[in-house]
Amino acid sequence: MKRIGILTSGGDAPGMNSCIRSIVITALQYQINCIGILNGYNGLIQRATIELSQKNVKHIMPLGGTILKTSRSKDFFSYEGRQKAFENYRALGLDGLIVIGGDGSFRGAKAFQDEFGVAVIGIPGTIDNDLLGTDYTIGYDTAINTAMHALDQLRDTAQSHNRVFFVELMGHDAGLIAIRSGLAAGAEDIHIPEIKTDIPALLEKIRQKPIDESMIIVVSEGDEYDTFELAKQAKDNFPELEIKTLILGHLQRGGSPTAFDRLLASRFGLAAVKTLVEGKSGLATGIINGQVQMIALQKVEKHLNYVKPHLLELMDALCSR
């Protein structure tokens, strides 16, 4: 093995750069050079690449986003797209490919391996933490902290005006960012797709809001109710209250990664290279109970409808008190 490709795919996640750095430095120790493929799988189809030397990954750990850029490539999901990608893979003289992304990116990687015999390793990178086979994905911890700080700042102004805020947080179909950051910021109510939203209970909580208090109601983007719809119901029922809505959106994807994400990403990068060097393929890194493990790519599906019981217990015990 002399030359491997690295790409980031799907939504960017803070910590992806630490992962790229770790792959490049580890690979060099095995005399393997790394090529950065730009713009996710599109870069493989269009042969858009950069050389990744130790020097150009040297100080990238504090950077959010991904220096390789990313995309949600539609073309790679067709056989013709993957065939074109394989022609470029061969022309670039690659002996393996490391894909940092979510479950969709892994499905693409698996198809690429099965159809063309390419050695592929996946590394879970998404702020949503919605993948099976790992307790944490790269970017999740940073996103929780970013959302928590945003909610803290919102509290300052909400409390000054005794206002009610509905705040929509990301997470796609999973409520994991919402529940952790909401709990960490002392939100009065949290609505996530994993738990049925009880509108009468929500309205009752708002009714009980002390006159000299604020209220922050976190709504995960995947919740069964739209955030504006919930806010409208509240406004209709409590016209005397000042009720506002905030969609935090892509702010949650940016920013310098936390130490946790930098180290997790570095561990995943190292494990991915070692696995390729051992001649293995079709695997993804994961971390279970603090130990990095490799699992079959096809087992990495969306991990939905599961929130750790201790978080639900906290939510029951602490929200709105």
Ligand code: F6P
């Ligand atoms: O998967 C990460 C994520 O940020 C989700 O939380 C969100 O639903 C989605 O990506 C947004 O995607 P895009 O950046 O393509 O709008």
